[in-house]
Amino acid sequence: MMRHLLGAFFGLVLLSAPVMAQSSPLTGRYDPAIPTAQTALGHEFGAEITPPDRAIAYLHALQAAAPDRVRVVEYATSWEGRTLAYAIIANADTMQRLDAIQADLQRLADPRGLDADARDRLIASTPAVVWLSYGVHGDEISSTDAGLRTAYHLLASRNDAGVDRILDQTIIIIDPVQNPDGRARFLNSFTAARGLRPDENRFTAEHDQPWPGGRVNHYLFDMNRDWFAMTQPETRGRVAAMLDWRPVVVVDAHEMGGDSSYFFAPSAEPFNPNVVQSQRDAQDLIGRNHARWFDRLGYDYFTREVFDAFYPGYGDMWPTLQGAVAMTYEQASARGLVWRRRDASLLSYGDAVEHHYVASLSTAEVVAANRERFVRDFAEFRASAANDTSGPQSVLLDLGSNRWGAERLARSLVAQGIEVGRVDGPVSACGARFADGAFEVRFNQPAGRLARTLLEDTTELPADFMREQESRRARGLGAELYDVTAWSLPLMHNVHAVSCSRSAGLASEAVAADDAIASSGSNDGAAWGYAIAWEDAGQARLVAALVAAGVPARTSDVAFRIGDRTFPRGSVVVPRHGAPANLDSLISRLGSEIGASYVGLDSSWVDEGPNPGSENFMDVPAPRIAMLWDDGTDANSAGPTRYVLEQRYGIPVSVIRAASLGRADLSLFDVLILPEQGRSGYSSVLGSSGSAQLTRFVRAGGVLVGLGDATRWMADPDVALVPARRERAADTARPAAVQDEAVVDAVVLASADELDAVQAEQGAMPAYSPGALLHVEANPDAWMSAGYSGGAAVLVTGSDIYAPISRDEADTAMRFAGPDTLVAGGYMWAESAAQIAFKPFLISNSMGAGQVIAFTQAPTTRAYLEGLDLLLLNAVLLGPAHSRGMR
Numbered sequence: 022m023m024r025h026l027l028g029a030f031f032g033l034v035l036l037s038a039p040v041m042a043q044s045s046p047l048t049g050r051y052d053p054a055i056p057t058a059q060t061a062l063g064h065e066f067g068a069e070i071t072p073p074d075r076a077i078a079y080l081h082a083l084q085a086a087a088p089d090r091v092r093v094v095e096y097a098t099s100w101e102g103r104t105l106a107y108a109i110i111a112n113a114d115t116m117q118r119l120d121a122i123q124a125d126l127q128r129l130a131d132p133r134g135l136d137a138d139a140r141d142r143l144i145a146s147t148p149a150v151v152w153l154s155y156g157v158h159g160d161e162i163s164s165t166d167a168g169l170r171t172a173y174h175l176l177a178s179r180n181d182a183g184v185d186r187i188l189d190q191t192i193i194i195i196d197p198v199q200n201p202d203g204r205a206r207f208l209n210s211f212t213a214a215r216g217l218r219p220d221e222n223r224f225t226a227e228h229d230q231p232w233p234g235g236r237v238n239h240y241l242f243d244m245n246r247d248w249f250a251m252t253q254p255e256t257r258g259r260v261a262a263m264l265d266w267r268p269v270v271v272v273d274a275h276e277m278g279g280d281s282s283y284f285f286a287p288s289a290e291p292f293n294p295n296v297v298q299s300q301r302d303a304q305d306l307i308g309r310n311h312a313r314w315f316d317r318l319g320y321d322y323f324t325r326e327v328f329d330a331f332y333p334g335y336g337d338m339w340p341t342l343q344g345a346v347a348m349t350y351e352q353a354s355a356r357g358l359v360w361r362r363r364d365a366s367l368l369s370y371g372d373a374v375e376h377h378y379v380a381s382l383s384t385a386e387v388v389a390a391n392r393e394r395f396v397r398d399f400a401e402f403r404a405s406a407a408n409d410t411s412g413p414q415s416v417l418l419d420l421g422s423n424r425w426g427a428e429r430l431a432r433s434l435v436a437q438g439i440e441v442g443r444v445d446g447p448v449s450a451c452g453a454r455f456a457d458g459a460f461e462v463r464f465n466q467p468a469g470r471l472a473r474t475l476l477e478d479t480t481e482l483p484a485d486f487m488r489e490q491e492s493r494r495a496r497g498l499g500a501e502l503y504d505v506t507a508w509s510l511p512l513m514h515n516v517h518a519v520s521c522s523r524s525a526g527l528a529s530e531a532v533a534a535d536d537a538i539a540s541s542g543s544n545d546g547a548a549w550g551y552a553i554a555w556e557d558a559g560q561a562r563l564v565a566a567l568v569a570a571g572v573p574a575r576t577s578d579v580a581f582r583i584g585d586r587t588f589p590r591g592s593v594v595v596p597r598h599g600a601p602a603n604l605d606s607l608i609s610r611l612g613s614e615i616g617a618s619y620v621g622l623d624s625s626w627v628d629e630g631p632n633p634g635s636e637n638f639m640d641v642p643a644p645r646i647a648m649l650w651d652d653g654t655d656a657n658s659a660g661p662t663r664y665v666l667e668q669r670y671g672i673p674v675s676v677i678r679a680a681s682l683g684r685a686d687l688s689l690f691d692v693l694i695l696p697e698q699g700r701s702g703y704s705s706v707l708g709s710s711g712s713a714q715l716t717r718f719v720r721a722g723g724v725l726v727g728l729g730d731a732t733r734w735m736a737d738p739d740v741a742l743v744p745a746r747r748e749r750a751a752d753t754a755r756p757a758a759v760q761d762e763a764v765v766d767a768v769v770l771a772s773a774d775e776l777d778a779v780q781a782e783q784g785a786m787p788a789y790s791p792g793a794l795l796h797v798e799a800n801p802d803a804w805m806s807a808g809y810s811g812g813a814a815v816l817v818t819g820s821d822i823y824a825p826i827s828r829d830e831a832d833t834a835m836r837f838a839g840p841d842t843l844v845a846g847g848y849m850w851a852e853s854a855a856q857i858a859f860k861p862f863l864i865s866n867s868m869g870a871g872q873v874i875a876f877t878q879a880p881t882t883r884a885y886l887e888g889l890d891l892l893l894l895n896a897v898l899l900g901p902a903h904s905r906g907m908r
């Protein structure tokens with residue numbers, strides 16, 4: 022009933038719209054054989070928010086009605102079991118030749134060995150692929166219905182020369198629901214809050230989503246940051262699909278705040294230096310066509326002011342670095358069916374759908390009219406990358422310090438279309454020695470620009486842009502950086518990489534993305550049991566799997582040597598005595614599944630260091646882990662942290678709503694993780710009873726792990742879980758003692774500089790850092806730093822800098838490097854870098870029978886700092902071994 026009435030309401034709105042010009046995409050003449058939204062979905066386009074499964078069902082209905090012109094391809098399954106699919110739309114002739122065209126697209130994408138004539142013939146004959154993707158943020162709702170409407174219009178239009186040209190010249194790929202789990206979550210809360218009529222008031226429950234909101238997927242990832250990290254199945258499916266189709270134009274359609282209008286290309290500064298001029302020119306061409314349509318139809322829009330093209334994890338930047346012209350479009354969101362703007366006007370869901378639909382069609386129109394230009398620019402981008410001889414020519418990735426991490430990094434590069442070779446035998450190259458099996462990534466390949474930006478320490482920001490940012494900071498304005506400035510994958514994976522000015526010319530064998538990681542170990546000579554060296558996160562994963570299977574394990578803070586093999590501190594021994602009878606088959610199976618190594622021990626005799634029977638070895642239990650969840654926590658920290666432990670290391674995490682902590686029985690857990698704080702922070706959600714409860718948990722033998730700004734709360738003097746204090750900015754004036762007097766003492770100013778100094782904020786915190794990679798170094802005496810003798814790189818964002826902590830108060834397990842070696846990648850304001858040098862990154866402190874571990878910067882951000890995974894595993898696997906609670 023309610024639905025029926027609403028449909029009628031919006032039908033009236035559409036009918037009363039002004040009559041458009043004959044060529045308007047809003048007044049098509051349609052083939053009744055193609056199912057409309059009304060017949061297939063039960064509502065007109067834009068009258069209701071189509072659920073994700075219904076959107077996919079609509080694509081199938083279109084295919085059933087026009088099998089000669091549309092094909093639906095399912096490309097991934099979400100964590101919650103929902104199907105992700107795209108529709109391929111073209112004319113019947115193109116559809117019949119689809120396999121051959123796909124092969125031609127791959128030839129253009131890898132033009133090596135293709136002579137000029139053959140290339141010109143391909144450019145002249147190959148349709149351009151236009152990729153239209155919608156709703157990667159699940160609560161940015163209108164784009165999905167716009168995608169469906171675009172598909173309908175292309176298939177149902179009759180005698181429309183514009184549509185005919187699009188179908189003749191292009192292949193349109195429509196991915197209407199990039200984040201079905203998030204969209205379903207939004208629709209659940211929206212639908213549950215609905216009443217008799219749609220509410221336009223922004224503060225009502227319809228528009229006000231409960232934690233975590235629909236933006237993110239099941240594990241609470243912002244998938245518009247995940248493209249090169251590819252942690253999520255939805256992203257991996259899309260990356261593979263784009264490599265299958267080699268689009269020349271990609272649209273990623275979003276929504277922004279409801280008081281805004283519409284944003285389309287050109288993008289804002291700064292541009293990634295690997296973006297080429299033809300891509301920028303094409304953005305301009307497309308933007309101007311949108312402007313033509315939007316002006317004619319009376320839609321407001323803006324360009325260039327926000328949404329930069331620098332960070333390669335965006336859904337527009339990753340395809341750009343593969344050679345496409347890729348753009349973000351943003352529509353003001355009704356975040357429901359209707360929204361009252363601050364200027365009192367009403368924004369309807371139907372308006373939003375219409376704007377995205379027109380922009381989608383306008384994009385296809387430009388490509389159809391300029392097909393050869395787009396295809397040639399794409400082929401030229403790929404060819405020029407393959408022939409590029411400027412700058413460094415390759416990177417070598419060493420297996421010596423973090424074998425498992427390097428193996429995973431190599432496969433991740435291959436999965437996104439970057440060629441990686443495995444070097445045969447130990448070699449000396451580029452001024453360094455490499456162990457057997459090192460990886461070489463050459464930049465003179467078609468995906469070379471993506472490879473460069475992902476593998477170099479720093480992607481240069483334009484000098485004039487940085488000058489402007491420093492000038493803004495001097496004037497007390499924020500920096501115009503939309504995301505982090507550093508993403509170097511070798512640094513983030515803690516893999517030693519050497520950049521070569523020329524190609525090393527090494528013989529190598531191509532790596533495949535699904536190659537198994539080699540395992541080494543034998544069941545022979547294992548009469549007593551096994552030893553597992555604590556060298557990388559793969560080794561820790563093997564230990565986690567063994568203890569989960571009921572295998573006893575012991576760890577030592579002291580290195581030990583057996584024969585000629587030295588096991589570093591943290592290493593684990595597995596005694597056969599007390600282990601399940603199938604220990605041998607279990608360890609070989611797990612070792613080869615994971616790609617981890619183990620060594621058989623005939624005896625517990627050691628040649629140097631403690632024996633496994635010494636009290637220097639501590640039992641490693643299968644950890645029972647809980648984590649705070651829901652309001653009070655930051656979804657972008659809680660979700661990825663759970664993902665890392667569960668999906669990458671197979672360790673289950675129980676999540677407890679922060680507001681329910683008071684009635685939780687924490688004695689059931691060994692470890693409690695506090696992710697970063699949400700907008701309502703821990704002091705308001707947990708309060709003093711929560712901090713008292715956590716103190717009792719630790720004193721009784723629990724391990725409390727705080728991530729990022731959870732440390733702020735743990736360090737609060739009223740909470741006192743960790744003896745740390747944040748620093749004010751160096752050189753800032755302290756707050757005046759008396760702030761609330763009506764009159765103040767006079768100051769005499771002799772210069773404008775003195776005025777600036779007085780106007781600068783008193784007692785200010787250090788400048789906000791958008792995100793740079795900084796080196797950290799291990800304290801060799803702290804068990805929490807096991808496995809990190811070579812240090813690591815940490816992503817530093819925000820303004821938290823902690824003062825040094827005295828040794829008798831807590832261990833600083835890892836600290837930031839000194840100023841000369843501090844910045845590993847990206848941009849850090851000079852005064853912030855100077856202040857953070859030598860300061861704590863990782864604090865560990867025993868309290869009662871338990872442990873408190875505080876990361877001053879989050880190690881699980883976007884789950885893409887894989888090089889810090891072993892630190893988190895130290896906390897959750899080795900932490901309980903260091904507690905003395907009764908079990």
Ligand SMILES: [Zn+2]
Binds near residue numbers: 245275
């Ligand atoms: Zn978005």
